[in-house]
Amino acid sequence: MTPLLRIEDLHVWFELDEGAGELHAVQGVSVELGAGERLGLVGESGCGKTTTALAVLGLLPPTASVSGKVLLDGKDLLADGEESVLPHRWVDIAIVFQGAMNALNPVRTIGSQIVEALELHGRSTGAAARAQSAQLLESVGIPGSRGERYPHELSGGMRQRAAIAMALSCNPKVLIADEPTTALDVMVQAQILELLDSLCRDFGLALILVTHDLPVVAQLCSRAAVMYAGEIVESGPVDDLYHAPRHPYTRLLFAATPDLTGRNGGIASIPGAPPRLDRPLTGCPFRPRCDSAFEPCATERPLLTEVAPAQAAACHLNDRAPAPA
């Protein structure tokens, strides 16, 4: 069975200011998403998770160059640049961003912005579009009458709901949510996560949740891909990533995450910082921060390989054991 969305060997380079070379932000990402599936794309700032999401929708700035494939139902959205992605953007794949304020036009009511989206994509017009806009708002928990409000008249949580309603206006199959709750309070975050959960269940929406917040992924997604230095270092069911991680970064990231249940009674940070991506990497990019690095890590870059059913990791520990000390 072909997956709904399949990213194959995606690379993104950003051209830096003159003479400063290139930044290799995404270094060969491959990942699949089934219909109605929820995937968490997790990592720290600068790991390439947002760049990956934007590349899928062809929303990268002109300074970026892209290679690889983004297959939607087997059709490559990157084949002919804007021409091939335009018919699918918002229609099949939609995105909501972290700061909903930036996604909404401040001088127009939220209702009219959704009407505009509906009309632009030829979904409906006039009174029918207005009715559908109210319906969309209701479906994300905003009373239809609030469509008359301007974005600044709404709270952060309500704005994020409005942005989700707008993203859903063309009834997409995939919703990409880029840090949808990062700027929100924990109670409002819970409301938005509950909404995303019910949208996925009720409409069979597939979700890519891009976030740095592991617990949010653990609670909302069935599968996750952990990114580090522009590549996926481990992917698999969230349960296995937590209980049986096969990459030290996954294990250490969980150990650095505070949690009320207080596993191990505390948290530990990961020493050091991610490598710069504007120069070539040799060996495993995580090696300088890793607590279990051994000889091959310095010279050979590990590849993402299957380590268990549905679980893959890019770590030499999985294919050979370090020599006993």
Next chain:
Amino acid sequence: MSALLEVQDLVVQYPLPRGLFGSLARREAQQVHAVDGVTLSVEEGELLALVGESGCGKTTTAQAVLRLVDPVSGAIRYEGRDITALGPRELRPLRREMQIVYQDPYESLDPRLRVSAAIEEPLLIHGVGGSKEERVERVREALQRVELSPPELFLDRYPHELSGGQRQRVAIAAALVLGPRLLVADEPVSMLDVSVRAGVLKLLDGLRQSGLAVLMITHDLSTAALFADRIAVMYLGRIVEHGPAEDVVARPQHPYTKALLSVVPAADPRARKQLQILRGETPDAVRIPGGCRFHPRCPVAIADCSSHDPELRETAGAAPGHEAACILLAPR
């Protein structure tokens, strides 16, 4: 023993701008009741976490404690001395003893100052630290206290050459160089990457162990649970629950605390819990609901809650010193 810092019945209000028409129509000026009767204390060597959602008044409380905003009423005592009404000149020596670290080290550090200059600046402003050599020595000590060592590696760097965690450490060093006894940390790790948060929190924990009093403002109950001695939960300008950190997390008493704890996502996917999601947003601090201020959102409110404003008191179901403000709870 009296605490280093004591705050009693603190009230802070901000006037709401009436706008041109409001002023012309002589409409009554409205107030934002940012802090509406807060009592708390912090001892030396203790970390108190003030937890709540945005707009609950936690940052205003911290600013009032440092006398950066003026309270309408209430008292702030430092070492038993009332500092609520002190003028700028009298406050100056006290400012050395009470320092603050802000949320965003990308904004709190001057991008044009090298690390050495950023940490030395407070010494120059307060005219302390003696000669140039002595000041340099104090800067180096401060860097070592925040575990940026050897100091030589950092002295000449600019903020943009440092990682987020290192920047926040520099900001902490600049607060420590004056030798404060009270440190207010306003969301000290919320802008930092997950992998470096623990380090900064452990640093604060180490400073606390060496005798510093820390008032940590945070919206994150899981960090508070790990690092605080006591937790105070704020809702709409008031502390609604307060007690030893472990007991507040293990045996929350107030319905608001219970709801807040229930929505903290667990890292273990198997630990899915019963969420108690409150509807609506934090109500607006201009029109505070009568009776218990939480009653319009409270899942267990009864008729009396809309008329009776409950006080903080020790409750029967919790450890000594663990108080909550809810009429449904039996007193200890």
